[in-house]
Amino acid sequence: MRKLIFAVILFFVLIFTLPIFLLKPNKIAINSGDDYEKYITAGSSSFTIKVYDAQLRRAIDLDLEEYVLGVLAGEMPASFHLEALKAQCVAARTYTVKRLKALGGKGCLNHPEADVCTESTHCQAYRDPKLLSTENLQKLSYAIENTKGEVIVYQDSLIDAVFHSTSGGRTENSEDVWQAKLPYLRGVVSDFERHSPKLTSTIQIKISEFASNIKKLDSSLKLDTKKLSGEMKILERSSGGRIISMKIGNKTFKGERVRTALGLNSANFSYAIKGDSIVFNVSGNGHGIGLSQYGADGMAQQGHQYKDILTHYYSDVEIINVYDFYGDSNK
Ligand SMILES: [Zn+2]
Numbered sequence: 001m002r003k004l005i006f007a008v009i010l011f012f013v014l015i016f017t018l019p020i021f022l023l024k025p026n027k028i029a030i031n032s033g034d035d036y037e038k039y040i041t042a043g044s045s046s047f048t049i050k051v052y053d054a055q056l057r058r059a060i061d062l063d064l065e066e067y068v069l070g071v072l073a074g075e076m077p078a079s080f081h082l083e084a085l086k087a088q089c090v091a092a093r094t095y096t097v098k099r100l101k102a103l104g105g106k107g108c109l110n111h112p113e114a115d116v117c118t119e120s121t122h123c124q125a126y127r128d129p130k131l132l133s134t135e136n137l138q139k140l141s142y143a144i145e146n147t148k149g150e151v152i153v154y155q156d157s158l159i160d161a162v163f164h165s166t167s168g169g170r171t172e173n174s175e176d177v178w179q180a181k182l183p184y185l186r187g188v189v190s191d192f193e194r195h196s197p198k199l200t201s202t203i204q205i206k207i208s209e210f211a212s213n214i215k216k217l218d219s220s221l222k223l224d225t226k227k228l229s230g231e232m233k234i235l236e237r238s239s240g241g242r243i244i245s246m247k248i249g250n251k252t253f254k255g256e257r258v259r260t261a262l263g264l265n266s267a268n269f270s271y272a273i274k275g276d277s278i279v280f281n282v283s284g285n286g287h288g289i290g291l292s293q294y295g296a297d298g299m300a301q302q303g304h305q306y307k308d309i310l311t312h313y314y315s316d317v318e319i320i321n322v323y324d325f326y327g328d329s330n331k
Helices: 002-020 034-043 064-075 082-099 134-145 207-215 225-231 255-262 293-301 306-313
Strands: 048-053 058-063 150-154 200-206 232-237 243-248 251-254 269-274 277-283 318-321
Touching: 048 064, 058 064, 064 082, 064 134, 082 134, 082 150, 082 293, 082 306, 200 207, 207 225, 207 255, 207 277, 225 232, 243 255, 251 255, 293 306, 306 318
Parallel strands: none
Antiparallel strands: 048 058, 150 318, 200 277, 232 243, 243 251, 269 277
């Protein structure tokens, strides 16, 4: 019934947006050799999206599946298990389709002329698939082909399919790191990340450097660096272990802000003062919300399929095919 309502809504959206979607021929002209032609042709769709290319400094038109292939190349090592690559494809495609202005998405807020940009610090990382070796291109293209059009929905709405490198053992509830409480972004165990090079990390920072970096967060900070152990206190940790808030001097800071200011891999850290330095022991890498990429690779190595991986990291979701609603010239 929910799917029927969704289909009806999409039908009306389609009526108004049909002219925006360009029907593509079966073959996409790309000057990059036979391998690329062969694989991108099989994975091509009927969606054309506007991508702001940070290197070219302008927006270009790309086929949705071709763009997702570049995101896959930019966001996940090609050496990862095929099922993890497929999970990453579906997450990246969902992230992208949710932003398409033609479907009511907000587009890229940094580049209003585009749906998404290639800046990893803003939208999603992107690597030109033409730079991949033939072997890696085949593997990644296979992942695209075999998840073609698939996106993740929660109660018939596209989810914000966020992902990160390594949770550190447990992912986070969205509201513990960001403001919004999203029902599908719940903290879950992430058992199979032990092969992540950033599962734990240690960083030593001079107290003077620490003080100046924290002061950049709030210029009215008063901090006695000679009595630092009494000046710092962790106030609250999330269920996933990340610091929600901590006291430094006369101020209270969010853990994420401290993490960013100090360049730590995650907000899940402990610290010890040693001489004129502070040593931070950090667990995990990234914000910890949604799909853990190393966790996905670990689950895949344990024999889990990509849909199992996605429904583990995103709670109560379904996977649907976006082309079932919008049509695909290549079917
Ligand atoms: Zn962007």
